[in-house]
Amino acid sequence: MTDLPAPPLPRLARLRARFLAAPEPAKRVQFDRPLLPWLFLLPQLAVIVVFFYWPSVQAITSSFYIEDPFGFGSTFVGMENYGDALGSAEYRRIAGFTAFFTVMVTALALGLGLLLAVKADKVIRGRSAYRTALISVYAIAPPVAGLMGMMLFDQHIGPFVKLAGWFGWDMKVGLNYWDTAFAMIVVSVWKQVPYNFIFFLSGLQGIPAAVREAAVIDCKNGLRRFAGITLPLLAPTGFFLLIINITYALFDTFAVIDVMVKDKPANNPITLVYKVYLDGFRGNDIGGSSAQSVILMLVVLVLTLVQFRYLERRVHYG
Amino acid sequence: MKKTLVAATAFAMTAQAALAETTQITWWHGMGGANEQVINQVAEKFNAAQSACAITPVSKGTYEEALAAGIAAFRSGEQPNILQVFDAGAATIINAKGATIPAEDILAQNGHKLDRDAFIDGIRYFYADANGKFIGMPFNSSAPIMYVNDDAMKKAGVTPPKTWAEFEAIAPKLKEAGYTPLVASQLTWMFFENYFSRNNVQMASNNNGYDGFEGTELHATSPELLAFWTRVKDWHDKGLFGYYGAGWADNQKPFEEGKVALWIGSSGSFGGLSKTAVMPFSADFLPYDETVKDGNKSSFIGGASLFAMSGKPEAENKCTADFFNFLTTTDIQKFYHQATGYVAITKAAYEASKAEGWYEKHPQAEVGIKQLLLPQGEWSKGYRLGFYPQIRVIEEREYNKIFAGETTVEDAFKTIETEGNELLAKFAKTSG
Structure with a gap:
């Protein structure tokens, strides 16, 4: 086995191999002065410390206090802020919706992105025009997407609402919980599909023609070929996109939600991150909001660990 | 140049x-x-x-x-x-x-x-x-005041109401004339806070919160308020009251378009409304609740x-x-x-x-001032409640539920009171 020359690995796998490989002592000493590597690392470390570690520590500290918004007085309350959040039926309802929203947005955005990529991969005439049209949506900033969604689904002037009316659907975004949820999911998915499309398309183009041709000879059924050959080869891309899409649905949809509920969520669905913002920045409840953000941080941590631990094992890199 | x-x-x-x-x-x-x-x-x-x-x-x-x-x-x-x-x-x-x-x-x-x-x-x-x-x-x-669609009044042959009972008397005629009789923006301000002030009902203990934050409790389940909201819900079910969500503009728009007879807005809406309304309009006081003794006071x-x-x-x-x-x-x-x-x-x-x-x-432009110049009641001077922006968020959530039929008026206000009091208790701790 070991005598055979190693096949050329894709970049990600090569990187991974390098991390996993035993350290080679000869190569480790690359800098004459021990300070130099730290100097190179410094900008990156500074960014992480200033924008991640420091705020995280602050959030954890203030989650144990109930604090005056202006920072004059605070009372140590231990785990009370956590108890208040987790004990509240409203918080649990929002957590439930967040899970539902994340699954829907991730599944639909990945599914549609993949479908469009597979179809666009087959187009020969005018392929660049198609692709540009599909990708261009990605250039729209989330608040703008939210604004477009708001217009599209406006109770009084929204064209989509009129369309729904023809089918007997009396759509009331902003009033009816599930109508608003529907609008939010549509806008969030629409915004994310092009991103997935780009990655899936480049993933598809990375599959060697020889493999595809061999598959055509072996199997006539296009669907089976797709399931048996294309999909496994796309798995690394898919895994990467899965993580990105979950993060997107959890956090980056904030602007879409903010614009669509117009600052007044009332009984409309919101996600956990919006609740953190609502309590912290609207309600000036810094302790409670910090506790919620710590909970969210833990959820994401667990989710990421699970993904890498269990899901990545099934993914084959090249 | x-x-x-x-x-x-x-x-x-x-x-x-x-x-x-x-x-x-x-x-x-x-x-x-x-x-x-x-x-x-x-x-x-x-x-x-x-x-x-x-x-x-x-x-x-x-x-x-x-x-x-x-x-x-x-x-x-x-x-x-x-x-x-x-x-x-x-x-x-x-x-x-x-x-x-x-x-x-x-x-x-x-x-x-x-x-x-x-x-x-x-x-x-x-x-x-x-x-x-x-x-x-x-x-x-x-001040929260009532804007009146003059065309609607003429068409239905009625005059703007002073009390909610008068509104109930003219509302069916307005509906028959093809209008949504009543719409209000920001119900937290119109039908909650200013229900207390206009009708002189106590909004919270500790002198509406002025005497200190410790132990202050919201009176969201006052019988007067519940009775009023039961009426509002009833109007809504009969198509006499239109509700388009918590957003201010969503509720103002149908009035501007001339589809609504009466709209409760802010005296500060006047400037914008004069530019956008398609019909002649006038204004009057926010109606008061005739069933409450000693009402018709100035608003917050x-x-x-x-x-x-x-x-x-x-x-x-x-x-x-x-x-x-x-x-x-x-x-x-x-x-x-x-x-x-x-x-x-x-x-x-x-x-x-x-x-x-x-x-x-x-x-x-004078209506708002005149309403503020009305005699002041014991409970129309103001309120001082901590985390009140968050309490408004709870109110808005419950109002949506009431009009969607997901909860009853009584349960909604019980929830507002319970969750509101939790926030007030929490606020009392911030200064500790």
């Missing part, structure tokens, strides 16, 4: 000269659109009237965003000299004693005198402490007031005081009142507008 250039150069030069010797102060506010333009004009007028100080207004978005920005800035020592804070945020900023200099103090320290009696009664207490000392400087004050003031932030140099504080003093001058009050529809906050400005005949041309 040449002229513009000369003017521009001259302007740049004077601006530069001004920069050299004037004290700069900043003013953060939460106004947008037409009202932001008026704020800029007020600042320009101040800068033109004297040369020692120059004020720069900065819009921070909405009221809520302005307060959040002010708090964040204060915590990092970057606060503006003046921060505009809205009615629901009053407790937050007044409770933070070291964050602001009471308006009366900063004026006195800099040689100005604030005459409490010069202000319209309804305005005097809301941003003051329990002793009546002005903490915030009243600035843009509004809405809108916002200005707070002088602490931690600024003496020279800048002097400018802030000068500006506060400038704001109370009759000319500026009159200008601001007439340009925006916010009520005149001083009696002199009201009298001056009257003498000018402004209300003969714009009778709608």
Whole structure:
């Protein structure tokens, strides 16, 4: 086995191999002065410390206090802020919706992105025009997407609402919980599909023609070929996109939600991150909001660990 | 072209000269659109009237965003000299004693005198402490009033209602005439806070929160309030009351389009409405509840007031005081009142507008002031409740549920009371 020359690995796998490989002592000493590597690392470390570690520590500290918004007085309350959040039926309802929203947005955005990529991969005439049209949506900033969604689904002037009316659907975004949820999911998915499309398309183009041709000879059924050959080869891309899409649905949809509920969520669905913002920045409840953000941080941590631990094992890199 | 250039150069030069010797102060506010333009004009007028100080207004978005920005800035020592804070945020900023200099103090320290009696009664207490000392400087004050679609009244052959019983009498006729009889924006302000003030019902214990935060409880399940909301729900079910969600504009729009007969809005909506409404409209008081004894009192003031932030140099504080003093001058009050529809906050400005005949041309503009000039009830002076912006969020959620039929009026207000009291108890701990 070991005598055979190693096949050329894709970049990600090569990187991974390098991390996993035993350290080679000869190569480790690359800098004459021990300070130099730290100097190179410094900008990156500074960014992480200033924008991640420091705020995280602050959030954890203030989650144990109930604090005056202006920072004059605070009372140590231990785990009370956590108890208040987790004990509240409203918080649990929002957590439930967040899970539902994340699954829907991730599944639909990945599914549609993949479908469009597979179809666009087959187009020969005018392929660049198609692709540009599909990708261009990605250039729209989330608040703008939210604004477009708001217009599209406006109770009084929204064209989509009129369309729904023809089918007997009396759509009331902003009033009816599930109508608003529907609008939010549509806008969030629409915004994310092009991103997935780009990655899936480049993933598809990375599959060697020889493999595809061999598959055509072996199997006539296009669907089976797709399931048996294309999909496994796309798995690394898919895994990467899965993580990105979950993060997107959890956090980056904030602007879409903010614009669509117009600052007044009332009984409309919101996600956990919006609740953190609502309590912290609207309600000036810094302790409670910090506790919620710590909970969210833990959820994401667990989710990421699970993904890498269990899901990545099934993914084959090249 | 040449002229513009000369003017521009001259302007740049004077601006530069001004920069050299004037004290700069900043003013953060939460106004947008037409009202932001008026704020800029007020600042320009101040800068033109004297040369020692120059004020720069900065819009921070909405009221809520302005307060959040002010708090964040204060915590990092970057606060503006003046921060505009809205009615629901009053407790937050007044409770933070070291964050602001009471308006009366900063004026006195800099040689100005604030005459409490010069202000319209309804305005005097809301941003003051329990002793009546002005903490915030009243600035843009509004009242919730009822706008009337004149065409609808004519078509249905009815007159605007004074009480909710009168509304019930005319509503079916308005509906028959093809209108949605009633729509209201921001029910938290209209049908909750100002239900208490207009009908003189206690809103919270501890003297509506003025006597301290410890143990203050919301009276959201008052029988009067529940009875009223049961009626509102009934109107909604019969198609006599339209509800389009918590957003302000969503509820204003159908009125502008002439589809609604009566709309409860802000006296400050007048300026915008005169430009957008497709039909002639008039205005009247927010109807009161005839079933409550001793009602028909003045409403709480809405809108916002200005707070002088602490931690600024003496020279800048002097400018802030000068500006506060400038704001109370009759000319500026009159200008601001007439340009925006916010009520005149001083009696002199009201009298001056009257003498000018402004209300003969714009009778709608007087309604808000007249409503605030109604006799004050024990419970119509104001409320001081911590985390109140969050309590409004709970109210909005429950109102949506009521109209969607997901909950009953009674359960909704029980929830508001329970969750509201939890927040109030939490707020009492913040100052500990």
